[in-house]
Amino acid sequence: MIVVKVGGRTLKNIEAIARDLINHQPFVLIHGGGDFVTQYSKKMGVEPKIVTSPSGVRSRYTDEDELEVFVMVMAGKVNKEIVSKLLDLGIKAVGISGVDGPTLVAERKKRIVVLEKGRRRVIPGGFTGKIREVNTSLLNSLLAEGYNVVLAPLARGMEGEMLNVDGDQAASEVAKALRPRYLVLLSDVDGVIYEGQLIKKLSWNESIQLAEKIGPGMNRKLLMAGRVAEQQIHVVIASGLVEEPIKRALAGGGTHITALELS
Amino acid sequence: MIVVKVGGRTLKNIEAIARDLINHQPFVLIHGGGDFVTQYSKKMGVEPKIVTSPSGVRSRYTDEDELEVFVMVMAGKVNKEIVSKLLDLGIKAVGISGVDGPTLVAERKKRIVVLEKGRRRVIPGGFTGKIREVNTSLLNSLLAEGYNVVLAPLARGMEGEMLNVDGDQAASEVAKALRPRYLVLLSDVDGVIYEGQLIKKLSWNESIQLAEKIGPGMNRKLLMAGRVAEQQIHVVIASGLVEEPIKRALAGGGTHITALELS
Numbered sequence: 001m002i003v004v005k006v007g008g009r010t011l012k013n014i015e016a017i018a019r020d021l022i023n024h025q026p027f028v029l030i031h032g033g034g035d036f037v038t039q040y041s042k043k044m045g046v047e048p049k050i051v052t053s054p055s056g057v058r059s060r061y062t063d064e065d066e067l068e069v070f071v072m073v074m075a076g077k078v079n080k081e082i083v084s085k086l087l088d089l090g091i092k093a094v095g096i097s098g099v100d101g102p103t104l105v106a107e108r109k110k111r112i113v114v115l116e117k118g119r120r121r122v123i124p125g126g127f128t129g130k131i132r133e134v135n136t137s138l139l140n141s142l143l144a145e146g147y148n149v150v151l152a153p154l155a156r157g158m159e160g161e162m163l164n165v166d167g168d169q170a171a172s173e174v175a176k177a178l179r180p181r182y183l184v185l186l187s188d189v190d191g192v193i194y195e196g197q198l199i200k201k202l203s204w205n206e207s208i209q210l211a212e213k214i215g216p217g218m219n220r221k222l223l224m225a226g227r228v229a230e231q232q233i234h235v236v237i238a239s240g241l242v243e244e245p246i247k248r249a250l251a252g253g254g255t256h257i258t259a260l261e262l263s
Numbered sequence: 264m265i266v267v268k269v270g271g272r273t274l275k276n277i278e279a280i281a282r283d284l285i286n287h288q289p290f291v292l293i294h295g296g297g298d299f300v301t302q303y304s305k306k307m308g309v310e311p312k313i314v315t316s317p318s319g320v321r322s323r324y325t326d327e328d329e330l331e332v333f334v335m336v337m338a339g340k341v342n343k344e345i346v347s348k349l350l351d352l353g354i355k356a357v358g359i360s361g362v363d364g365p366t367l368v369a370e371r372k373k374r375i376v377v378l379e380k381g382r383r384r385v386i387p388g389g390f391t392g393k394i395r396e397v398n399t400s401l402l403n404s405l406l407a408e409g410y411n412v413v414l415a416p417l418a419r420g421m422e423g424e425m426l427n428v429d430g431d432q433a434a435s436e437v438a439k440a441l442r443p444r445y446l447v448l449l450s451d452v453d454g455v456i457y458e459g460q461l462i463k464k465l466s467w468n469e470s471i472q473l474a475e476k477i478g479p480g481m482n483r484k485l486l487m488a489g490r491v492a493e494q495q496i497h498v499v500i501a502s503g504l505v506e507e508p509i510k511r512a513l514a515g516g517g518t519h520i521t522a523l524e525l526s
Contacts, residue, residue, distance in 0.1 A: 040307070040335075043307045043308065044303070044307055045306065068340065071339050071343055072303075072335035072336060072339035073339070075338065075343050076334050076335035076336070076337070076338045076339025076340065076342075077331065077334055077335050080334055080338050080360060080363075080425060084423060084424075084425060087423065088423045094363045094401060095359070095360075095362075095363050096359065097343060099343050099347060099358075100357045100358050101357060101410075102350055138408075138410065141404065141405070141408045141410075142404070145400070145401075145404045147364070154343070156347065160350065160351045162344075162347060
């Protein structure tokens with residue numbers, strides 16, 4: 001069994017990814033789709049809200065309206081379109097979200113401090129959560145019955161609210177809980193690029209060390225990948241935009257992160 | 264096990280319905296939500312398309328844009344909000360759509376004849392399907408593992424496309440395939456009203472006969488309910504807008520349709 005994360009920007013290559021998945025069953029596929037959320041938020045007139053932290057970092061804030069679009073796009077459109085593509089190829093597939101079961105339980109920041117016109121203000125935390133618990137029972141039941149699972153990155157909050165969660169975090173936490181042979185993180189980059197070079201291999205601790213020196217986006221991915229690899233699960237960060245992306249990744253493509261202390 | 268259909272207009276009473284469902288597990292809950300589809304179609308600037316049949320009947324036409332909204336609202340928003348409400352009450356629940364598995368397979372009309380400015384024209388059939396097959400394996404697996412199922416009225420078409428299907432039809436076909444003790448159809452009416460009176464009991468064939476004499480909406484419901492009852496499944500058509508709607512329905516409320524030839 002493998003766990004695969006397909007980033008939102010690899011979804012335009014979903015046909016090739018799906019064809020490749022025929023040979024990698026059973027699988028749990030966690031998908032992104034943030035660009036679609038942005039697109040449909042605009043269509044529905046939901047203005048993106050950007051907040052600035054006291055240290056000056058600007059980030060997107062998920063308010064209730066945007067969460068609604070997130071649920072519709074992720075658990076509705078993207079999830080069911082992927083399931084349809086898999087069924088087209090004869091792959092038995094079921095699409096669920098982290099809310100179902102519930103499978104993913106997350107914690108939301110109750111309050112956050114933001115800078116507004118140079119002044120600190122405390123506002124309610126957005127509808128974004130950090131995953132605290134993965135319940136594997138539904139995933140295991142479906143896998144045992146021969147279904148591959150397509151999982152939308154939503155979680156159930158501690159107070160019953162729905163929360164959006166980061167796709168890489170969802171994939172990493174699911175991998176730690178299910179202990180697959182591989183966790184394959186497919187995105188629009190060829191792997192970990194550092195000082196202009198593709199890094200082929202990293203030990204789990206090198207991955208965590210490198211996370212501190214590398215650009216935003218990849219830093220979080222490396223940190224999470226390192227923690228998964230530490231638990232003896234082989235992680236690959238590779239391109240999802242090629243033919244046979246998973247086969248290539250498992251054959252040595254991209255960046256491999258393993259539990260070895262020295263590579 | 265029971266199968267319950269909650270019409271879109273009963274969703275405002277979903278808290279009471281969910282509380283009542285605590286005592287009626289395991290269940291498969293099929294939901295509507297057409298009014299939400301209309302609302303979000305408007306928000307997204309999708310104009311409802313109305314077509315007129317050669318016999319003069321006007322009906323809503325689901326084009327590709329509207330199907331997209333249908334998928335987002337039904338499999339995303341409505342489905343996950345119901346699952347969340349059930350989880351709030353400690354009811355183990357999983358939300359799927361008919362596409363997942365696939366569970367519902369439907370046939371789409373390839374072409375339809377419409378009147379346009381008084382002239383007949385042949386146009387491609389909309390993205391609406393008639394259910395041809397119910398695969399019970401996913402439903403049965405989930406029920407066997409102790410999960411209650413919330414099913415969105417989507418189906419997989421013969422050519423792999425997603426189709427919207429009528430919620431009453433989905434509930435009736437699921438009931439015929441799963442053979443629950445009861446099929447309870449909850450909507451915003453108290454039951455079958457004929458000549459100003461609530462009809463308490465109907466045999467399956469009376470139900471089908473009455474379908475021809477009664478107003479639109481209820482006629483199709485009665486026809487489908489009759490066909491389900493013919494197969495020895497007890498059907499109740501009752502209000503979903505009261506406290507304990509299922510308990511009341513099973514205790515004799517609403518209209519009961521059974522396999523008895525004479526009541």
